[in-house]
Amino acid sequence: MSPHRSTGDVLAELSRRRATDAPTHGGHVLSYVYDSGLAELDELAGHAAALVQPVNGLDPTVFGSVATMERDLITFSRNAFHDPEAVGSVTSGGTESCILAVKAARDRAALPPGRGAIVLPSTAHAAFDKAARLLGVRAIRVPVDPVTTQVSASSMAAAIDDEVFLLIASAPNYPTGAIDPIAALGALALERGLPLHVDACLGGFALAWWPEPLPAWDFRVPGVTSISADLHKYGYAPKGASVILHADRDRHRAGFFATTDWPGYPIVNPTLLGSRSAAGLAAAWAITEYLGPDGYADLVGKVADSEARLRAAVSRIDGLRVIGAPAGPVFAVVADQSAAAPIDPHRWAEAVAAQGFTLQAQPRYTQSDGTVLPASTHFTVTPVTAAVIDQLIEALRTGAEAARGLPPAAAPEALAALAGAFADGSVTVDDVLGLPSEAVEQALSGAGIDPHTDPSGAAAALDLPSIIAAIETLPRPVTARMLTEFLAAYANP
Numbered sequence: 418m419s420p421h422r423s424t425g426d427v428l429a430e431l432s433r434r435r436a437t438d439a440p441t442h443g444g445h446v447l448s449y450v451y452d453s454g455l456a457e458l459d460e461l462a463g464h465a466a467a468l469v470q471p472v473n474g475l476d477p478t479v480f481g482s483v484a485t486m487e488r489d490l491i492t493f494s495r496n497a498f499h500d501p502e503a504v505g506s507v508t509s510g511g512t513e514s515c516i517l518a519v520k521a522a523r524d525r526a527a528l529p530p531g532r533g534a535i536v537l538p539s540t541a542h543a544a545f546d547k548a549a550r551l552l553g554v555r556a557i558r559v560p561v562d563p564v565t566t567q568v569s570a571s572s573m574a575a576a577i578d579d580e581v582f583l584l585i586a587s588a589p590n591y592p593t594g595a596i597d598p599i600a601a602l603g604a605l606a607l608e609r610g611l612p613l614h615v616d617a618c619l620g621g622f623a624l625a626w627w628p629e630p631l632p633a634w635d636f637r638v639p640g641v642t643s644i645s646a647d648l649h650k651y652g653y654a655p656k657g658a659s660v661i662l663h664a665d666r667d668r669h670r671a672g673f674f675a676t677t678d679w680p681g682y683p684i685v686n687p688t689l690l691g692s693r694s695a696a697g698l699a700a701a702w703a704i705t706e707y708l709g710p711d712g713y714a715d716l717v718g719k720v721a722d723s724e725a726r727l728r729a730a731v732s733r734i735d736g737l738r739v740i741g742a743p744a745g746p747v748f749a750v751v752a753d754q755s756a757a758a759p760i761d762p763h764r765w766a767e768a769v770a771a772q773g774f775t776l777q778a779q780p781r782y783t784q785s786d787g788t789v790l791p792a793s794t795h796f797t798v799t800p801v802t803a804a805v806i807d808q809l810i811e812a813l814r815t816g817a818e819a820a821r822g823l824p825p826a827a828a829p830e831a832l833a834a835l836a837g838a839f840a841d842g843s844v845t846v847d848d849v850l851g852l853p854s855e856a857v858e859q860a861l862s863g864a865g866i867d868p869h870t871d872p873s874g875a876a877a878a879l880d881l882p883s884i885i886a887a888i889e890t891l892p893r894p895v896t897a898r899m900l901t902e903f904l905a906a907y908a909n910p
């Protein structure tokens with residue numbers, strides 16, 4: 418056949434497009450990417466993925482390599498999380514692992530259709546809200562202590578009603594890096610006869626080898642029935658690999674979907690997908706085989722060292738502080754309201770970005786009891802952070818000097834006006850949720866948030882502090898609707 422374009426031409430174009438992406442290596446982006454700093458891992462993962470490229474992970478009885486690699490990863494993970502008997506599945510990522518944890522618990526509980534609820538701290542990952550919506554169950558978010566950012570067992574207990582079939586906690590949570598009191602929650606779970614899922618998607622594979630003592634958080638805690646952990650975060654695998662582990666075989670099996678009740682092939686899916694790539698599995702398998710537990714321990718040592726240095730550097734900046742008591746590789750920085758001149762964390766992140774480091778902004782969040790988790794800047798510390806740490810600390814200091822005294826950004830004028838309309842009751846949330854997509858897109862463009870500004874694919878030129886300010890000002894379902902429109906328009910032709 419005569420090709421439409423030459424392979425060289427196609428790949429050259431892809432390289433040009435990749436060049437517009439944020440740097441995935443080198444430690445300049447402190448979220449999204451988990452860089453081991455070991456170039457050979459990328460090469461190994463790439464070869465492993467290529468070897469299984471034609472395989473369909475749907476049927477391990479036909480493609481035996483899939484079953485054996487999965488077996489090895491479950492063994493590796495259950496040893497790391499201290500239950501030599503645990504069973505589980507490899508999934509495509511943390512969201513899928515979290516959905517399966519909820520699905521398995523719901524199906525075990527055998528509730529009538531339309532019933533059921535999960536109880537989780539306000540800091541637990543939004544993947545559980547997604548799970549609850551998909552599965553038609555209620556998510557009851559429990560306020561955390563705004564100082565420690567941990568949930569208490571007594572407030573979780575108070576939220577349990579007769580539809581609750583699962584308790585959830587994080588080790589650590591994403592927004593502040595704190596580990597919930599897993600031992601107390603395990604005791605609560607046992608007392609109430611409920612399962613307890615520990616979401617270790619973010620940091621499980623870092624906590625397992627953390628050099629300083631940590632409160633118990635894994636299967637050693639009585640009452641913990643399942644754990645999710647992402648191989649594509651601190652497992653250093655390319656995106657597309659996570660594990661869901663269950664202490665109990667029957668709970669694991671309840672996550673499956675199986676049917677012979679159609680005219681086609683017998684179906685059994687341990688995860689959400691049908692046909693599935695084995696690339697993520699093979700890449701993660703290759704990396705765990707190459708590093709082994711000692712390799713992970715080495716890398717985690719570097720993470721812990723950088724994390725301590727960064728936190729110390731932040732504590733020396735007048736006007737900023739680390740929120741709560743994070744334990745592990747992640748923390749967040751907020752304005753220090755006790756300082757003479759508190760620094761707005763989003764203005765700070767903007768100023769640090771000008772120094773070449775990308776920090777993630779997290780909006781202020783009001784919990785259901787009215788207490789507030791302040792606006793913050795998120796840090797995911799990875800092994801490669803060590804390679805740039807002096808430069809990064811200097812950028813944090815310089816950025817703080819530039820941001821000191823700046824007021825927090827205001828929402829774009831049009832969105833501030835919209836917030837006013839909600840406040841005086843002239844517009845309701847339902848009015849906005851009922852708008853057609855064109856109208857929402859117009860509202861975004863009117864606010865200067867144009868999803869079409871850069872057809873080349875170069876990183877969007879967004880005024881992030883003002884967008885975060887809009888999220889803080891508008892009703893959250895409205896901003897979710899706007900985000901949907903923005904991303905759809907951004908990626909669609």
Ligand SMILES: *Cc1c(COP(=O)(O)O)cnc(C)c1O
Nearest residue numbers: 510511512542544590591618619
């Ligand atoms: C990242 C994360 C998830 C979701 O994982 P994805 O891989 O992004 O789907 C769930 N929980 C926590 C705590 C996370 O950090």
